[in-house]
Amino acid sequence: MSTRGSCPAVDFSGALLGGLAPDGGLYVPEEWPSVDVHPSVERYTDVAVDVLSPYVAPDLGRDELRAMVEEAYATFTHDEVCPVRPLEDGLWLLELYWGPTLAFKDVALQLVGRLFDRELARRDERATILVATSGDTGSAAIEACRGRDRLDIVVLHPAGRVSEVQRRQMTTVDAPNVHNVAVDGDFDACQDLVKASFADADLRRDLRLSAMNSINWARVMSQVVYYVTAAAAVAPDGPVSFAVPTGNFGNVLAGWVAAQGGVDVDRLIVGTNRNDIVTRWIDTGVMTTEGVEPTLSPSMDIQFSSNVERYLWELYGRNGSVVAEAMGELRQRGRLDIGTARMERVRRMFAAASVDDAGTLAEIRRVHEETGRLVDPHTAVGVAAARAVPRDASVPCVVLSTAHPAKFPDAVEEATGVRPPLPAHLADLLDRPERVESLPDDPAVLADHLRATLGA
Numbered sequence: 346m347s348t349r350g351s352c353p354a355v356d357f358s359g360a361l362l363g364g365l366a367p368d369g370g371l372y373v374p375e376e377w378p379s380v381d382v383h384p385s386v387e388r389y390t391d392v393a394v395d396v397l398s399p400y401v402a403p404d405l406g407r408d409e410l411r412a413m414v415e416e417a418y419a420t421f422t423h424d425e426v427c428p429v430r431p432l433e434d435g436l437w438l439l440e441l442y443w444g445p446t447l448a449f450k451d452v453a454l455q456l457v458g459r460l461f462d463r464e465l466a467r468r469d470e471r472a473t474i475l476v477a478t479s480g481d482t483g484s485a486a487i488e489a490c491r492g493r494d495r496l497d498i499v500v501l502h503p504a505g506r507v508s509e510v511q512r513r514q515m516t517t518v519d520a521p522n523v524h525n526v527a528v529d530g531d532f533d534a535c536q537d538l539v540k541a542s543f544a545d546a547d548l549r550r551d552l553r554l555s556a557m558n559s560i561n562w563a564r565v566m567s568q569v570v571y572y573v574t575a576a577a578a579v580a581p582d583g584p585v586s587f588a589v590p591t592g593n594f595g596n597v598l599a600g601w602v603a604a605q606g607g608v609d610v611d612r613l614i615v616g617t618n619r620n621d622i623v624t625r626w627i628d629t630g631v632m633t634t635e636g637v638e639p640t641l642s643p644s645m646d647i648q649f650s651s652n653v654e655r656y657l658w659e660l661y662g663r664n665g666s667v668v669a670e671a672m673g674e675l676r677q678r679g680r681l682d683i684g685t686a687r688m689e690r691v692r693r694m695f696a697a698a699s700v701d702d703a704g705t706l707a708e709i710r711r712v713h714e715e716t717g718r719l720v721d722p723h724t725a726v727g728v729a730a731a732r733a734v735p736r737d738a739s740v741p742c743v744v745l746s747t748a749h750p751a752k753f754p755d756a757v758e759e760a761t762g763v764r765p766p767l768p769a770h771l772a773d774l775l776d777r778p779e780r781v782e783s784l785p786d787d788p789a790v791l792a793d794h795l796r797a798t799l800g801a
């Protein structure tokens with residue numbers, strides 16, 4: 346069903362292919378299935394099948410799901426898929442960057458690409474994936490779609506606001522179904538262009554538009570699994586907290602979904618960079634949108650965190666019209682006050698801290714000096730947030746390490762003097778030719794470009 350409640354409910358495949366609900370809301374499942382698994386004795390892929398089966402049933406049976414899950418995570422270069430390692434007293438790192446593009450987006454998108462392929466083949470249809478990226482979703486989505494017969498993918502990135510490695514991971518992919526656009530604007534402009542394209546009914550129909558950002562429920566769903574495996578690894582009998590570097594709120598929302606399913610989560614700690622809308626919301630109770638500034642953690646340079654809407658839907662008692670009104674108010678007035686009682690509920694689960702660039706560099710340096718580990722700037726924001734927020738010392742805290750340090754070599758080198766090398770499969774990335782179009786931040790120009798490029 347949609348968070349805005351004014352369009353018909355769909356099954357899992359409908360939500361997968363639809364991406365964004367026709368009323369502008371986000372798809373959510375009717376219930377949060379309980380996480381009834383024994384992850385401490387199971388492989389990651391076994392847990393994935395157990396956790397995801399109730400969400401995809403009856404569209405997809407366990408055996409078919411298992412085959413896709415096994416294939417998806419065979420692309421990862423670590424046997425444990427998402428290993429969790431001790432970092433320092435009470436803190437653990439959940440390494441989510443062993444997929445093909447070195448960021449946590451691969452965990453969901455390697456599976457989601459296969460889910461699309463299977464459903465499109467079953468329907469004998471094609472789709473166009475339209476993606477907005479602040480750096481990582483783009484390459485992970487491209488990697489999930491490249492060479493697939495039934496998919497075209499168009500990725501919008503904010504010109505000059507992603508790291509060179511991130512940009513090249515997208516623009517050097519030479520596949521006929523992959524198209525990159527550098528937009529003259531920030532990530533929010535790209536995300537708004539995606540939403541405007543979905544709101545254009547003719548364009549949506551003609552191109553059969555779909556999404557691979559975390560507005561697509563399948564993305565969030567796939568991320569629930571690693572919260573389950575990490576909780577089992579670190580605290581099989583007791584509560585655990587998670588610290589999550591946050592932009593679009595999709596990753597931390599998956600942690601909240603895991604908690605709804607019965608994972609014993611004490612706190613979800615949100616880490617933001619200088620673009621700290623979510624942290625200010627949790628601290629003050631009022632969400633106010635402002636401009637976005639470029640930072641050393643560019644993937645989190647986001648103003649409007651789309652997935653907050655899924656959480657507000659539950660907070661507002663699943664009342665779609667109230668959610669629609671609240672989102673309208675936030676859009677039009679740039680301000681949303683959810684009231685004291687609801688804010689108390691938010692704070693029972695969520696805490697937050699924000700870290701500026703100097704703090705991010707200091708944290709990368711400190712972690713390296715004290716543990717010998719290199720962490721990327723996004724992970725550093727997560728570690729810093731975990732250390733800044735008052736926590737129960739008896740509860741372990743897992744920090745989600747969302748990107749490989751080699752994706753952000755300049756920041757890591759500035760902080761530590763060590764330049765992390767790219768893995769072998771990307772070693773010649775900086776020498777490969779790039780293919781990218783530049784466009785203004787204008788939905789009409791984008792619509793013409795999409796029609797011309799895709800022949801629709």
Ligand SMILES: Cc1ncc(COP(=O)(O)O)c(C=O)c1O
Pocket residue numbers: 448449480481482559590591592593594595596597644645723724747748
């Ligand atoms: C490396 C990295 N860390 C953190 C985030 C923020 O995650 P989310 O947008 O799900 O909050 C992103 C982008 O989404 C990212 O690419």
Ligand SMILES: N[C@@H](CCOP(=O)(O)O)C(=O)O
Pocket residue numbers: 477478479480481482483557558559560592593595596644645
């Ligand atoms: N941070 C993302 C952009 C938006 O997030 P998503 O989770 O909705 O795809 C990126 O790096 O591209």
